[in-house]
Amino acid sequence: MEELVLLISSDFASHLKNKLSKRSKEMNFITKNELYELKDFLVLWSTQSISQLGSSITGFALTLWLYEQTGSSLSTAALTICSYGPYVLMSIFAGALTDRFNKKSTMLVCDVFAAICTMIVFVLYRTNSLMVWHLYILNMISGLMNTVQQPASEVALTLIMPKKYYQKTSGLRSLSSSLISVLNPLIATALYSLIGLNGVIAVDISSFMIAFLTLLFFVEIPDKKNDKRESVLVLAKEGLIFLRENPLVLTLLLFMSGVNLAASAFDAVLPGYVLPNPKGGTTVLGIVTSCSGVAMIVGSLVVSVLPKPKNRVKIIYLTMLFSLGTENFLLAFSREPLLWCVGQIIGWIVVPVMSANLDVILRTTIPVELQGRVYACRNTLQFFTIPIGLLIGGFMVDNICEPFMSVHGDFPILKTLFGTGKGSGAALMMLILGISGSLICMITGKKLKKYSYNKE
Secondary structure (H helix, E strand, O other), X not given: OHHHHXXXXXXXXXXXXXXXXXXXXXXXXXXXXXXXXXXXXXXHHHHHHXXXXXXXXXXXXXXXXXXXXXXXXXXXXXXXXXXXXXXHHHHHHHHHHHHHOOHHHHHHHHHHHHHHHXXXXXXXXXXXXXXXXXXXXXXXXXHHHHHHHHHHHHHHHHHHOOHHHHHHHHHHHHHHHHHHHHHHHHXXXXXXXXXXXXXXXXXXXXXXXHHHHHHHHXXXXXXXXXXXXXXXXXXXXXXXXXXXXOHHHHHHHHHHHHHHHHHHHHHHHHHHHHOOOOOOOHHHHHHHHHHHHHHHHHHHHHHHHXXXXXXXXXXXXXXXXXXXXXXXXXXXXXXXXXXXXXHHHHHXXXXXXXXXXXXXXXXXXXXXXXXXXXXXXXXXXXXXXXXXXXXXXXXXXXXXXXXXXXXXXXXXXXXXXXXXXXXXXXXXXXXXXXXXXXXXXXXXXXXXXXXXXXXX
C-alpha cells in the first residue's frame, strides 16, 4: 500500500500540479488537432455510450422490478449471470468470427438483436405477461449478442484511433463508463418511480436508435477482416496460443479474473445489504451505486492527463489491492449511507487508472490482425469468474450469511460488527469479500512483480 501512495504522491501528483499551472489552452484534454484526428473515434464513442446508458438504465430497472417480485439476492444476481454465461462460454469462438467478418456490420447486426430482446420485454410487460424466466432467457440472448459485438467493437476502436492516443482515449472511455455508472441508477430509479418500466424501455430504444443510425451512416471503419479460411476452432486456437506465448498478458488476465470474482460477488451482495436496511431503500441504493461512477469520473479525468508511468504492471495490481482492501471493510462495519458512499468512492476512484494501463498493454502487445480472437479469449479468461462471483455472492447471502446472523446475530460481537435484522448477513459477506479480495491481490501481485513491460 505504501508503494501505491508513493507512486501517486511523487510522480503523479507533481505532474498534475504542473499541468494545472499551465495556460488554459494547454490544459485541454483534447486539442483542435487531436479533435480532428479522433473525430471518428469521438463520434462512435459518444453515441455508443448513449446506447450503453440506455441499456444500463433498463438493466437497473429490471433489477429493481425483480427484487420487488422475489426479495432474493440470488434471483437478482441470476439476471446478470444469464448475461455473462453465453459471454464467457462463447467468447473464444465469437472472437474468431469477428476477425473474419466486417466489424461495422457485426456491430450493427448485434445491436438489432439486442434491441429486439428489449422490445420483447416491453411487449410482455405491457400485456402483464412478464415473468422472471422470460428475463433470464432474454438476457441470455442479449449476452450472446454482446459476446460477438464486444471484440468487434474493441478492434473497430483500434482501427480508427492513432496509437499515440491509446492512453488518452482509454481515459475518455473510462469517463463515459463512469458517467453511465453515475447516471444509470439515478435515471433508472427516477423513471421507474415516475413512469414505470414502460418509460425506462422507451428511453433505451431511443438511445439505441441514435447509436445505430450514427454507426450506419456517419462512421467509417476500415475493413480489416481476416481472409483466412481456417475453421473457427483453428482461429480460436491461435488466440490461445498467443496468450500462452505472452505470459505477462496471460498473468494479468488471470489476475483480473480473481479481481472480478470478488467484485462481482460484491455486486450481488450490495442490493441485499442496502435495500432491507432501515436507512436504505431503492433511492439510497441508486445514490450509493452512483458514487462508484462519481469516483470513476474523477479517476478518468486524472488518468487522461497523467504521464506514462514507469511500471504499468505495478500500477495495475497495487490499485486493485487498494480498491478491494478498503471498500469491502468499510461497508461491512458501517451503518450509515454516507459511509457507504465514501466506501464506493474509495474503492472505485483508482479503477480507471488500472483500466487505462491494462488497455495500453493489451493494445500495444496484441497485433491488430489478432485482436478479435485474442480479445475474445481475454473475455473468457478475465470475465468467466463474474457469473461465478454473482452466484457465490447471492447464494452466500441468502443461504449462509443471513441464516447464520438470524440465529447468532444476538452475540454482542456480531451485533456490534454487523448489526441485526435482514442485511446483517450481507454485512458479514462484505467482510469475507474484503479478506478474500485482498488475498487475491497480494498472492497474484507477487507473480506479476517479475514481469516488465517495454512495448511503448
